[in-house]
Amino acid sequence: xxxxxxxxxxxxxxxxxxxxxxxxxxxxxxxxxxxxxxxxxxxxxxxxxxxxxxxxxxxxxxxxxxxxxxxxxxxxxxxxxxxxxxxxxxxxxxxxxxxxxxxxxxxxxxxxxxxxxxxxxxxxxxxxxxxxxxxxxxxxxxxxxxxxxxxxxxxxxxxxxxxxxxxxxxxxxxxxxxxxxxxxxxxxxxxxxxxxxxxxxxxxxxxxxxxxxxxxxxxxxxxxxxxxxxxxxxxxxxxxxxxxxxxxxxxxxxxxxxxxxxxxxxxxxxxxxxxxxxxxxxx
Amino acid sequence: xxxxxxxxxxxxxxxxxxxxxxxxxxxxxxxxxxxxxxxxxxxxxxxxxxxxxxxxxxxxxxxxxxxxxxxxxxxxxxxxxxxxxxxxxxxxxxxxxxxxxxxxxxxxxxxxxxxxxxxxxxxxxxxxxxxxxxxxxxxxxxxxxxxxxxxxxxxxxxxxxxxxxxxxxxxxxxxxxxxxxxxxxxxxxxxxxxxxxxxxxxxxxxxxxxxxxxxxxxxxxxxxxxxxxxxxxxxxxxxxxxxxxxxxxxxxxxxxxxxxxxxxxxxxxxxxxxxxxxxxxxxxxxxxxxxxxxxxxxxxxxxxxxxxxxxxxxxxxx
Numbered sequence: 001x002x003x004x005x006x007x008x009x010x011x012x013x014x015x016x017x018x019x020x021x022x023x024x025x026x027x028x029x030x031x032x033x034x035x036x037x038x039x040x041x042x043x044x045x046x047x048x049x050x051x052x053x054x055x056x057x058x059x060x061x062x063x064x065x066x067x068x069x070x071x072x073x074x075x076x077x078x079x080x081x082x083x084x085x086x087x088x089x090x091x092x093x094x095x096x097x098x099x100x101x102x103x104x105x106x107x108x109x110x111x112x113x114x115x116x117x118x119x120x121x122x123x124x125x126x127x128x129x130x131x132x133x134x135x136x137x138x139x140x141x142x143x144x145x146x147x148x149x150x151x152x153x154x155x156x157x158x159x160x161x162x163x164x165x166x167x168x169x170x171x172x173x174x175x176x177x178x179x180x181x182x183x184x185x186x187x188x189x190x191x192x193x194x195x196x197x198x199x200x201x202x203x204x205x206x207x208x209x210x211x212x213x214x215x216x217x218x219x220x221x222x223x224x225x226x227x228x229x230x231x232x233x234x235x236x237x238x239x240x241x242x243x244x245x246x247x248x249x250x251x252x253x254x255x256x257x258x259x260x261x262x263x264x265x266x267x268x269x270x271x272x273x274x275x276x277x278x279x280x281x282x283x
Numbered sequence: 284x285x286x287x288x289x290x291x292x293x294x295x296x297x298x299x300x301x302x303x304x305x306x307x308x309x310x311x312x313x314x315x316x317x318x319x320x321x322x323x324x325x326x327x328x329x330x331x332x333x334x335x336x337x338x339x340x341x342x343x344x345x346x347x348x349x350x351x352x353x354x355x356x357x358x359x360x361x362x363x364x365x366x367x368x369x370x371x372x373x374x375x376x377x378x379x380x381x382x383x384x385x386x387x388x389x390x391x392x393x394x395x396x397x398x399x400x401x402x403x404x405x406x407x408x409x410x411x412x413x414x415x416x417x418x419x420x421x422x423x424x425x426x427x428x429x430x431x432x433x434x435x436x437x438x439x440x441x442x443x444x445x446x447x448x449x450x451x452x453x454x455x456x457x458x459x460x461x462x463x464x465x466x467x468x469x470x471x472x473x474x475x476x477x478x479x480x481x482x483x484x485x486x487x488x489x490x491x492x493x494x495x496x497x498x499x500x501x502x503x504x505x506x507x508x509x510x511x512x513x514x515x516x517x518x519x520x521x522x523x524x525x526x527x528x529x530x531x532x533x534x535x536x537x538x539x540x541x542x543x544x545x546x547x548x549x550x551x552x553x554x555x556x557x558x559x560x561x562x563x564x565x566x567x568x569x570x571x572x573x574x575x576x577x578x579x580x581x582x583x584x585x586x587x588x589x590x591x592x593x594x595x596x597x598x599x600x601x
Contacts (some may be wrong), residue, residue, distance in 0.1 A: 115304070118301075119301060119304050119305060119308055120308075122301060122305065122536075122578055122581050122582060122585075123305070123536075123574065123577060123578050123581070124535075124536040124537070124538075124539035124540045124543075124577050124581060125536060125537070125540055126537075126539075126540025126541070126543055126544070127539065127540060127543060127558070127573075127574055127577045128574070130543065130558065130559070130562065131309070131312070131570065131571075131574045132312070133562075134562045134567075134570050135312055135313055135315065135316040136316065136317070137317075207429075211431050214431055214433075215431070215433060215540070215543075215544050218433055218544065219543075219544060219547060219559055220563070221559070221562060234433075234434070238437070238548075241437065241440075241441075242445065245437075245441050245445070248434075248437055249434075249437065249438060249441065252431065252434030252437065252438070253434075255431055255434060256426075256429050256430050256431070256434065257429075259428070259429035259430075259431070260425065260426065260429040263425065263428055263429055264425065267425075
C-alpha cells in the first residue's frame, strides 16, 4: 500500500502523468461500466432508426443497421485494447527474456539474436504486421500475435543493451562472486534495474498497438465481423461515409482520445523514471 | 575522402547482405503458413489437376531448399518472380516498378511537408521557449501523435473535399502523367501522413535546439561578437540537426506503414495498395515481394540518412 501511495504522490507531482491517468481512468470506467448503463445493444438492429446523426439519445449517432454507435465504440474499445495490451505484453515478456539472456550470456546466442532483431526491426512495423496477418490468417488472436511479433525485436534490443550496461555494475559483480546462480542474478539484480525503460516502452507501445489493430481491421485484414473492434467499426462506416460521416469520424475520435491518454501516460512515466530526460525536456 | 568511400562501401555491403537475409526471412515465414499454398490460392473447390498444374508451374513440388534458392535467384535477377493470382503470370518487379513512382512521390511529399512544418514549429518553439507559441507547439505535438493517419485522412476529406469542395476526395494522378496533378491530388493523403510526423519532428527539434544553445561553443561564438542569426544558423541549427536527422530516419518506418493504409483510402496506385490487393487475392508471391520492397526502401533511406549525418558531422565516418 505504501508503494501505491508513493506512486500516487509522484503522479500528482507530474502534470503530464496526471492528465494521462485521468483520461485513461475515465476511459476505463466508461469501457467497463458504460455498456451496462446504456440501454442499447451493440448488435441488435433497428431498421426504424438508420444513420441518425448524433443526438442526446445517441451521442455518436446510429449506423447503417440502426445500432447505437457509442455503445459499439465502447465494446470495440474493449476488443482493441485487449488486442494491443495482450500483444504488447507478449512482446515485452518474451523480448525482455531474450534480451536479458543475450546480454548476460553473450557470444553466439547474442550475435544471432541481435542480427535477427535488427532484421525484423528494418521492416516497417505496419508492413510486417500486414505480412504476418496474411500468412497466419485474419482474426483476433492473430492480431495479438502480429502486434507481439512486431514489438518483440524492440524489447529484445532494449533489454539486451540495458543488461550490458548493468552487468558491469559492482552489485552484479558482487552477486556473481558470492556464488549466486545466473537465474537469481538476472531476476533479482538485473531485471529490477533495467525495468524502467522497458515499462516506458510498454506504455508507448500500447498506444501504437491500438493503431496497428485499427489499421489492420480497417483494411479488412484484422479482426473479422461480428466481433466489433474500433478499426472494424470504421471499416464499415467508410462504406457510407458520404451519407453519415459522423460514424467514422466519431469512432476515430474515440481512438484519438485513447491514444492521447496512453501517450500522456507514457510521457509522464518517462519523465518520472528518468530525471535526466525530464531536465532535458524542461530545458 | 578515402575514409568516406570506405565507410560508404561498408554500409552498402551491409545493406545488400540485409536484403538477402530479409529475403530468406520472408520466405521462411511464408513457408510457416498453415496449409497448402496451391489450395490457398485456388480455393477449396479446385480440381486435383489444376492443383497439380499450379504446384508444378510455381515450383511448389520442389524441395523447400530448391524453392528458397529459386526465390533468391529471382531476387538476385531483380524480377522477384511472377504473380500467381492478382495479375497471374506478370513479372512482379514490373508491377512494383510501375507503382514505385506513386509511393515514392507520396512518401517524399509527406516527408517534405512534415520537415518544413516541423523546422518552423520546432524553431519557433525553441526561440519562444516558455511562452504561448511554445505551449501551442507542445500541445500540437501531443495531439498530433494521437491521431491515427487514416482517420485524419477521412477528416481532411470531409473538410476539404466534401464540405469545401477544394480538393478531390478520391483518386490520384501519378507524377509520371502530370506533376501538378500529382501535387494537387496527393495533397490530402500527404497531409494525413505528414501531420503526426510533424508533431514528432517538431518536438525532437525543439529539445535538440534547446540543448545545443547551452553548449560552450555557442557561448564562445557569442563572445566573439557574431550576430545572433549567424550563430543560430551556423552553430546551433547545424549541430541540432544531427540528432534530428537520425530521428527522421527512424520515423521513415512509421511513415511507410501509414502509406499502406492511406494509399488504399485515396486510391493511390502504389506499392502499399498493391500489397493489400494481393493479400485479398491471396497472391502470396506479390505479398512477399512487396514486403521485401519495403525493406529495401527502409534500408535505402537509412543509408541516405547516415550519409547526411556524415556530411553534417564528418567525424562520424572515422
